Amino acid sequence: MHEHKSLLATLVRLLLFASAVIVPSGPIMAAGIDKQDFGQIQRGRYLAVVGDCAACHTLPGSGHALAGGRPIETPFGTMFAPNITPDPTTGIGAWTDREFIDAMTKGTGRNGTHLYPAMPYTYYTKVTRDDVLAIRAYLNTLPPVYNPVKADQLPFPFNIRTSMIVWDDLFFSPGQFQPRADKSDEWNRGAYLAEGLGHCGLCHTPKNFMGTDKTSERLQGNALQGWFASNITDDRRRGIGGWSISEIVDYLKAGHGRKTLGTGLMAETIGQSTSHMTDADLKAIAVYLKDQPGQNAGNNEDRTPAVASDQPIMKRGRSVYADECSGCHAGDGKGTEHLFPALDGSAVVQQTDPTSLLHVVLRGTRSVGTDKAPTAAAMPEFGWLLNDNEVAAVLTYIRNSWGNTAPAVSAEDVRKARHAFVERSD
């Protein structure tokens, strides 16, 4: 029995490493999980990649896929993702399919406990039952790992799980995705993925004080974990309004677009999830996102910088840029495709919140390497060299040059960011 299981696990792992297997996600006949249904397991593997389960449930470097233990930062404290391997005592091996479905789509754990919405059940609720079961079928084939995960370390009152009942009542609207008849199949597929398993909004939608999405500002960008997840609406300046469908697909597939390289949290998402998705699904997501209106959808012609070029901060910024930045990003801010991000016209550069810029300038970062674009160039850290005024100046300069416009960055912003980044390990 044990041997049989590990053989199966090996087989699945082999498939995981094989080149992308394209599995259509249509309705299936089976009502539950059929251990023999190889197609279902395959589809579940793909869907687990789309949902990026590994982002939270795999502790990097542990060598144990989905065995939990990774700390998850939330505005309310650090939590630790549980073990979702089929280990009966520390994983979900003893869970019924019903319990699994409820956890995924209703946020309820075993015995009626409530999950915290760090688990994106507010998104997964839109996933079809068949797709949830396919994921379960796949998880059943993983090698069980005995790994008791540390309890949550949330402060009062968030440490009381029952408080989530109140939260759910206020903010959670359960229910499967409903396709829109007035949109194409492709649009609906994109919406299903982006609003469901893909849970784009978990990072990209601003949150209110209770940690829930501000639906009025859906996908318009959000600061988290030392980064700013950019606006991904059709906003021409700060969103993806200036990107073609194929540029979005290329970015999600290769981690590199015409103007930007995936870094930070998005680097992980691209590396583990989107780069393994089918081109058809990525295109569907792009079609859907391009149809999400942004604030600057129509008035993209105003290229008046928020800070005039004759301001002292801009002059200083230009000097810093010439000495430290132009060697890679070039004097005209156009960078080098697949190597150095263009700053001219960059949405990342022009986000209202400069957290990601502060992050890469102060601490440096490595961009994502993928099979399609393996270079994974890195930005060196400048926190040791540039003082707060100099960082503020160079960021204000790049945000307001070459037709870019975005609010100035202040020395105080830099000081706070420097302080906040000290404790980070990424």
Place this chain on the structure above:
Amino acid sequence: MARRLPHKDVVIIGFGWTGSILANELTDEGLDVVAIERGPWRDTATDFPISYAQDELRYRIRHEMFLRNSQMSVTFRNNANQTALPVRTWGAFMLGNGVGGAGLHWNAEFWRFLPSDFTLKSHLTQRYGANFLPDDMTIQDWGITWNDIEPYYDQFEYLCGTSGTAGNLRGEIQDGGNPFEGARSRPYPTPAMKQGYGHTLFAEGARKLGYKPFPQPSGNLSHSYTNPLGVTLGQCTYCGFCEWFGCANYSKASPQTTILPVLMRKSNFEGRTDCEVTKINLDNTGKRATGVTFVDSSGEEFEQRADLVILCAFSLFNVQLLLLSGIGTPYDPQSGRGQIGRNFTHQTVAGGLGFFDKDKYNFNPFVSAGAIGMCIDEFNGDNFDHGPLGFVGGGYIGQVQTNGRPIETTAVPPDTPAWGSKWKQALKDNYLSTINVGAACHGSMYSYRDNYLSLDPTYKDRFGRPLVRITLDFHDNEIKMSNFLLEKYGEILQAMGAKQVVKHPRKPPYDVTAYQTSHLNGGAIMGDNPGNSALNRYLQSWDVPNLFVMGASAYPQNAGYNPTGTVGALAFWSAHAIRSQYLKNPGPLVHA
């Protein structure tokens, strides 16, 4: 007792250019590969970022990127009558260390050898007769021909994105390129670099004298480039901090900028850094390598067993490890027998200064690059008739000034005081208007019976192993050749309009303190039979067939070019033989 690690298919000793190439090629075959490197991990943004890469004191004067002599050194003597003494700090050559090896801090001058270089002995004998060569000269053919190696030069150039102008495309001579080069199957992947004023003026001077100048082939790229592995390199910014330095903007070809992003993603590869291989282990027949022993930074000893051992260290250390491991027969200069250590060579370089009128000439010497420059090849290899000259060999001549770094490159006319106000005035008056090229005449060094490598009887490394001992001196042939080139170089400087030319001829005895390139070759040479070489034509050990030895240690003698282009080409050539022949039928690829 060494701790035994799980078996691997392949163990690679040294994680520089050849180690990276072989690791990438063999992991593509599905083999499980480990590369063991005695230096640290290094990468662009963390180890030589744009904010402090340009530090002449730290990197050029204090040699921060190089192997520390306290970790490993060599001993040196001019001849067998002297007692060799340790090189306590590097001088004549600088040896790399760490992941990327010398591929990180090279200038990236990206040359191919001439077709006749590979069949040198038979070529010269045929043209000039056997008696034309000095009695003690031990040059020989490589066991390969131009047609064998050309596809692999091409492969290495396309890996690196080499910038240049083709001179001979499939047999047709091209304008603006080197008309003497062997026929190439494809143009360079990127166009030649732009040239500075001094380089351009040199080309004009050379043309006036009837030569055909061409841009030096360069691994500093004229344009950004994505190689066949999918890795993108940047465009050179002509910052003038190239050799001795890491490149901060991904525009110099190195393992880091061409291979490692792909190699490091592979689940069947791992690198071990700060680990020094102390021995290649053999089974009790002595004909088969079982793997290697290495020591990590904590001093713990490990045994890594493997089916295939690839020796990819620097040439000197390849030879040292073969000698320490008892592989092959040590060379005996008295009898001329034995293969390990023989035909050791360096490079015969000479240069000089051209002082120009400061009111008319401003060269901006600091606007430059490692492999920028204009060259002529009329006097390289056997491109010219040696009959009346009484020597063999040659080299390219070029204005290949790479930098205007103030400590290294400032020059004052010979009659200037060494200090005081007059020195300052001369420094100011000449900095922008002087051509200063130490290796303008990049000459060959052919091999001789008494130039060789062996183990030192006295001096030991930190593990108590003998250091490798260099016995080396210049022979008349090389000095005559070098002086001939220098004469021609001086004529070109005059034709450029120099007001004063100061030549620095290469003089014997060989001086281990005077930098003269890091192109050390030979000691474990390739050839067509075990009686004249340590390796067969595929760089496979004649003695231990599951051992391959990469690098310039395989050169039977050195040509008048920088060696790395050929090092890379040979690595791809050998990798191809391993993939297409050896893995199907492990054993000797050439039967003696």
Place this chain on the structure above:
Amino acid sequence: MHRLTRRQLLGSSALALLLMSPVARAAVVKGGLPWKPGSADPPTAVTPGGWHYFTPQEAKTVEAFVDRLIPPDELSPGGKESGCAVFIDRQLAGPYGRLDGYYMSGPFQKGTKQQGPQSSVTPAQHYRKALAAFDSACREKFAGKAFVDLTDTQKDEAIKGLEDGSLKLAGTDAQDFFKLVLKNTQNGFLADPIYGGNKNMASWKMIGFPGAHYDYRNWIDRHNQRVKLAPVGISNHPDWTQ
């Protein structure tokens, strides 16, 4: 911005602890290109003030010495004002002064010139011994006056004596010492100002070297034109504070 860089660590006795520590293990690098924030290893800027190696008397002698090798004149400030003595002091107090990284196993034997230096004497020891001998030699030659108390002309005469070997130093070779001081002084004068010499990039301004700019793509084609960029150093950027 005070933090221990990797290089500072290597320069300290912490290295020995690190090497002996049973937890130190060779790194295995796999699974992608590694990235760790905070791994840059920038140079530590020399701050003037005080002496790290020289005694006050030695420092005075070296300051006077470097000010004759690089005299203040209309071209630039002198060696003292440029910080060359501070540069030498900090270099001698660091890895260079101790010959860190050199092969230092014996036996130490005298060889040929071509075999390179074979001395176990470090630059720091060399200065200590030679400076004392130099002062004595000056007192003997110049009626009891130490080097610092000589006129400029006398100082130049003393230095020329070292240069041509006519002024003998007890227990050390005068010409070797002269070459060492000259090399160190010129290195300090021409190096990046972060190391204490070349204050305000005076030497770079004098010769026309614009310093640590990284991007000359706009200049490579402009033949025979003076590059109009103000000098910058690693942490010297006058434009940033204007």
